[in-house]
Amino acid sequence: MKTLGLLALWLATLVIAFAGGWSVMYRVSYVLLLLITISWVWTLVSIRTLTVERRNRAQRAQVGGFFEEWVAVDNISYLPKAWVEMRSESNLVDHAVRRGFFLGPKSRRTWMLRTECTSRGKFHLGDIAIATGDPFGLFQRQARFGSETTILIYPRTVDFVTPGRIPGQLPGGVQQSGHVPFVTPTVAGVRDYQPSDSYNRIHWPTTARTGRLMVKEFELDPFADIWVVIDLDRQVHVGRGPESTEEYAVTVAASLARHFLVQNRSVGLLSQKELLHPDRGSRQLTKVLEWLAVAQGDRWETLGETLTAESLRISRLATVVIVTPSLATDWVVAAHQLTLRGVSVMVALVESATFGSGLSSITTVGSLAAANIPTYLVKRGEPLEGLLTQPSIAAVTAPHARQAVPR
Numbered sequence: 192m193k194t195l196g197l198l199a200l201w202l203a204t205l206v207i208a209f210a211g212g213w214s215v216m217y218r219v220s221y222v223l224l225l226l227i228t229i230s231w232v233w234t235l236v237s238i239r240t241l242t243v244e245r246r247n248r249a250q251r252a253q254v255g256g257f258f259e260e261w262v263a264v265d266n267i268s269y270l271p272k273a274w275v276e277m278r279s280e281s282n283l284v285d286h287a288v289r290r291g292f293f294l295g296p297k298s299r300r301t302w303m304l305r306t307e308c309t310s311r312g313k314f315h316l317g318d319i320a321i322a323t324g325d326p327f328g329l330f331q332r333q334a335r336f337g338s339e340t341t342i343l344i345y346p347r348t349v350d351f352v353t354p355g356r357i358p359g360q361l362p363g364g365v366q367q368s369g370h371v372p373f374v375t376p377t378v379a380g381v382r383d384y385q386p387s388d389s390y391n392r393i394h395w396p397t398t399a400r401t402g403r404l405m406v407k408e409f410e411l412d413p414f415a416d417i418w419v420v421i422d423l424d425r426q427v428h429v430g431r432g433p434e435s436t437e438e439y440a441v442t443v444a445a446s447l448a449r450h451f452l453v454q455n456r457s458v459g460l461l462s463q464k465e466l467l468h469p470d471r472g473s474r475q476l477t478k479v480l481e482w483l484a485v486a487q488g489d490r491w492e493t494l495g496e497t498l499t500a501e502s503l504r505i506s507r508l509a510t511v512v513i514v515t516p517s518l519a520t521d522w523v524v525a526a527h528q529l530t531l532r533g534v535s536v537m538v539a540l541v542e543s544a545t546f547g548s549g550l551s552s553i554t555t556v557g558s559l560a561a562a563n564i565p566t567y568l569v570k571r572g573e574p575l576e577g578l579l580t581q582p583s584i585a586a587v588t589a590p591h592a593r594q595a596v597p598r
Contacts, residue, residue, distance in 0.1 A: 226327070226329070227329065229325070230324075230325035230327055230329040230330050231325075231329075231330050233270065233324075233325040233326070233330075234323070234324045234325050234329075234330040234331065234332050235332065236268065236270055237268075237270060237272050237323045237324070237325075237332075238321070238323055238332040238333070238334050239334075240266060240267050240268035240270065241264065241265070241266060241267075241272070241275070241294075241321050241323060241334065242264070242265045242267060242336075243262070243263070243264055243265075243277075243319050243321060243336040244262070244263040244265070245260060245261065245262045245263070245316075245319065245336075245338065246260070246261045247259065247260045247261070247316070247340065247342075250340065250341065250342055250343065251342075251343050251344075251345065252308045252342065252343075252344050252345070253308060253344065253345040253346070253347065253348070253480075254308050254309065254310065254311050254344060254345065254346055254347040255307075255308065255347050256307075256308055257305050257306065257307055257308065258283065258286065258305075258306050258308055258342060258344075259303060259304065259305050259306075260286075260303075260304045260306075260316070261301065261302070261303055261304075262277075262279075262301065262302050262303075262304060262319070263299055263300070263301040263302075264277060264292075264294065264299065264300050264301075264321065265298075265299045266294045266295065266296065266297060266298050266299070267297070268296070268297070269296040269297060270296065271293075271294065271295050271296050272293065272294035272295075272323050273293065273324075273325070273326035274291060274292075274293065274323065274324065275291065275292055275293070275294050275321065275322070275323045276289070276290070276291045276321070276322040276323070277289070277290045277291075277292075277319060277320070277321055278290075278319070278320045278322075279304075279316075279317060279318075279319050279320075280317035280318050280319070280320065281314065281315065281316045281317040282314050282315055282317060283306060283308075283314040283315075283316070283342060283344075284306075284309055284310055285306050285307065285309070286304065286306040286314075286316075287317075288302075288304060290302070308344045309433070310344065310432075310433070311344045311345060311346040311347075311438075311441070311483070311484050311485075312343075312344055312484060312485060313341055313342070313343050313344075313484065313485055314341070314342045314343075314344065315338075315339075315340070315341055315342075316338045316340045316341075316342060317338060318335045318336060318337045318338060319335070319336045319338070320333055320334070320335050320336075321333065321334050321335075321336065322334075343481060343484050343485075344484060345445070345480040345481070345483070345484050346438075346441045346442055346445045346480065346483050346484060347442050347445070348442065348445045348446045348449050348480075349442070349446045349574075349575045349576050350446075350450075350576060351446065351450050351575075351576060351577075351578060351579045352576050352577050352579075352580060353579045353580065380407075380408050381394050381397050381405045381406065381407055381408065382405065382406060382408055383403065383404070383405060383406075384403070384404035384405060384406050385406075388406045392406040392407050393405070393406050393407075394406060394407045415457075415506065415508040415509045415510060416457045416458070416459060416469040416505075416506065416509045416510070417451050417456050417457065417458045417459070417469070417509070417510045417511075417512065418458075418459045418460075418461050418469070418505055418509060418510070418511045418512070419444050419447050419448050419458060419459070419460050419461070419479075419512050419514065420461045420462065420494075420497070420498070420511060420512065420513045420514065420515075421440055421441065421444040421460070421461075421462045421483075421486070421514045421515070422440065422462070422463075422494040422497075422513070422514065422515035422516070422517055422522075423437075423462045423463050423486060423487065423488045423489070423490045424463065424488065424490055424491070424492065424493050424494055424517065425488050425489050425490060425491065426491075426493075427488075427494075427515065427516050427517040427518075427519075427543070428440075428488040428516060428543075429516070429543050429546045429547060429548045430546040430547065430571075434546070434571060435546065436516040436541045436543050436546050437487075437488040439541050439546075439569055439571070439575075440488075440514050440515065440516065440541050440569075441483050441486060442575065443514050443539050443541070443569055443575060443578070444460070444483060444514045445479065445480060445483050446575065446578075447512055447514070447539070448460065448476065448479045449476055449479075449480075450579075452471060452472070452473075452475055452476045452479075455471055455472075456471060457469040457470060457471045458470070458471065458475060458479070460479055460482060460483075461497070461501060462486065462490070462497070463490035463491075463492040463494075463496075463497050464490065464492060465482075466501070466504075467479065467482055493517070493519065493521065493522065494513070494515050494517050494519070494521075494522040494525075495519060495521030495522035495524070495525050496521075497522075498513075498522055498525035498526060498529070499525050499528075502525070502528065502529060502532075505529065505534055507532055507533040507534065508533055508534070508535075509534050509535070510534070510535040510536075510537070511526070511529060511534055511535070511536045511537075512536075512537050512538075512539065513526060513536065513537070513538045513539070514538075514539045514541070515538070515539075515540065515541065516540070516541035516542070516543040516546075517555075518543065518550055518551075518552055518554070518555045519555075520554070520555065520558055523555065523558045523559055523562060523564075526538070526559075526562065526564060527562040527564070530562065530563065530564065536564050537564065537565045537566070537567070537582075538559055538564055538565070538566045538567065539566075539567045539569055539578065540552060540555065540556065540559070540566055540567070540568055540569065541569040542568055542569065542570050542571075545570045545571040545572070546571050552568075556568075565582040566582055567579065567582055
């Protein structure tokens with residue numbers, strides 16, 4: 192519209208010059224035409240001689256941390272840019288920026304964009320749009336510099352304050368003694384090579400140091416698997432954003448997995464229709480955090496149905512940690528059935544009443560106590576670091592307690 196207005200003004204001055212024979216109007220029309228031409232060429236050259244460079248230190252961050260991106264805008268010509276406007280279009284919360292600046296000949300402007308991560312999930316950095324024009328503001332052009340970079344924000348984790356081993360919390364498996372002829376995650380030591388040993392058991396650093404073939408000896412893992420079960424049933428979660436039962440449940444599940452993996456335990460993750468097989472080490476922690484970063488409480492299957500369907504997958508003497516805000520009793524029955532098979536079960540119950548649901552958890556807590564299942568209550572606004580210090584609801588040991596479990 193602005194261009195059409197300028198052309199209309201130039202035509203008007205030209206018509207007046209022809210009609211009235213005024214030499215001044217001829218000069219005005221020539222100057223106006225020259226101004227329009229120079230401004231248009233200036234704008235066209237300016238936008239074509241701008242480049243954008245961007246780098247990010249990592250494509251992973253965590254809630255509570257910061258994501259940093261370095262952005263540089265270069266003028267590769269000797270033509271100064273009277274004004275430049277930069278606008279980023281990332282869907283990462285608070286990472287979108289808009290800046291205006293002057294850019295001289297053969298010059299560069301750089302910024303370090305540092306954004307606090309407040310929400311977990313997968314985000315796209317998006318395009319950067321650069322706009323510039325002539326010094327008179329008659330014309331404006333825009334260029335887009337695309338980016339397909341994806342940023343994954345891990346959920347927040349906390350360091351639990353625990354007084355060592357808590358009775359009944361995570362007894363794990365039984366200690367196994369003696370070496371086994373097959374490979375396990377637990378290396379007991381090294382010994383001299385025997386003709387029946389496979390080559391993949393050779394420990395090369397010791398072989399090089401001693402000058403003779405040495406092989407690794409293995410023993411059974413003295414600890415059973417730990418399954419962290421997170422309830423993603425859409426019907427049981429309340430609240431929105433960081434102050435929701437879903438976010439608290441994800442934070443607790445991620446923190447529990449990290450807590451046990453740091454102890455070199457074998458940890459698996461289970462939810463409705465999805466599972467991550469037990470493993471140990473930093474790679475497993477990365478898988479857990481990546482899985483929970485995009486987990487959403489949008490499933491229709493209940494926790495009770497999940498525990499029943501996956502019960503055969505959980506081996507005897509394993510430990511199951513259930514994280515849920517559900518107040519239903521069907522999953523309590525399923526958890527109780529697991530304990531009858533020798534599985535150790537503990538529950539981190541996210542109290543939905545503290546998130547505004549208006550529903551009391553006293554019945555569910557009572558059922559868990561009757562089932563002899565230690566329960567840790569998670570309440571909105573309370574620090575999670577002391578969650579595992581001691582069960583909020585201790586297990587009931589009375590002989591009649593098991594009979595009180597709803598069926």
